[in-house]
Amino acid sequence: MARSVHPSPYARRLVIGAIATLGVTAAHHVYGGVRYATPWRIHGAVFALAVAAVLLALFAAYRRAAGPPGRRAGWALAILAVLVPVLATGVFEGFYNHLIKDLLFVVGLPHGAWLRLFPPSAYVLPDDAWFELTGIAQVIPAAVTAVAAVRLLSELRGRGEHDRRPPHADRIAASTQLPARTLEALSGDAVEIPDLARLVHLQFRRFAGCPVCGLHLRSIVLRHGELVGAGIREVVVFHSTSAELRAHAAGLPFAVIADPDKQLYRAFGVASAPRALLDPRAWSAIARAVLRSAVAIVRGRERGPAANPHGGRLGLPADFLIDHDGRVVACKYGAHVYDQWSVDEILALAARSRGQPRPPGGYDRGGLSGPAGAGSSAGSSGGVVAVGGATAVPSGKLR
Helix, strand or coil: CCCCCCCCHHHHHHHHHHHHHHHHHHHHHHHHHHHCCCHHHHHHHHHHHHHHHHHHHHHHHHHHCCHHHHHHHHHHHHHHHHHHHHHHHHHHHHHHHHHHHHHHHHCCCCHHHHHHHCCCCCCCCCCCHHHHHHHHHCHHHHHHHHHHHHHHHHHHCCCCCCCCCCCCCCCCCCCCECCCEEEEECCCCEEEECCCCCEEEEEECCCCCCHHHHHHHHHHHHCHHHHHHCCEEEEEEECCCHHHHHHHHCCCCCEEEECCCCHHHHHCCCCECCHHHHCHHHHHHHHHHHHHHHHHHHCCCCCCCCCCCCCCCCECCEEEEECCCCEEEEEEECCCCCCCCCHHHHHHHHHHHHHCCCCCCCCCCCCCCCCCCCCCCCCCCCCEECCCCCCECCCCCEC
């Protein structure tokens, strides 16, 4: 029997953010339809208002229904909010159609290249401040909606606010003793892990040509000399084929490993998930990465990634610092696509591993490593994990 139930606060925030997003886009499209004599923009405003009405109806059903019907209404509410207010309106319409378009125009992208990215049949030059500002403004309530949608979906899946992720038995913890592996770099050189003379910073990235990966690896390249001087060897893994990687990563000054079958990803418990791109904490980095990559591609300095990259687009990053004896000094599983160690963190972790004796229970947190003892878990999200007690990982080679 239907009954009134107390709605999740995330559902309320989602509806407020979604209605605000759709309201802004409706006003924006009506203005654009009149300003540029394009009736199809007014049709977009009508569609936005229709979606708003459906969202309100789903929210009412979610509030009033108990048990599975209420959960189904909640799922439908969150999914529709992600598809239309977040992705279609916030990401595509607000972020790409206006923010990226305006930024590329301001930085002086050649007119021909600008027209290829934004054809006149659907886009206009940034010649009306109100039209462009209301277009960009769609991003703000869409970000609020995205955060609320992720948390509501987590709640609907039966996970509480403080335990939104299931345990990951396949993840590796700090203090894990790894078996020896021999990998083959793009250059053909053998890469031994562990390295008897150096620490190894093993990092897992996404696909060849990934703009966000490129943004991060630029920071590694710029300070590679510091890492080498600190006795750290960089080894970077992509889930792309060797042929794809050679077009994008052949000039990098460190070892690059092709793992198209994701053997290493499985061995180290590195996963993929939609939150890689949907987590709003990643959006500023995604914006910077896409803008930098677009300019470099247009100027002929880089090649664009494949339209359908090998292994997908939803990979999450991971970092492992491995001692000369194969022990994992520290590790981090990223919570989103741009959640990884900075160069400063890598150097600090390396200095700590060499400059301080290991306490019996693990490493102190200090902002760089996880809590000691049994309370730590390899399933921790977005942080360095350090625990006592080694665990075995199956040995293997990737040649």
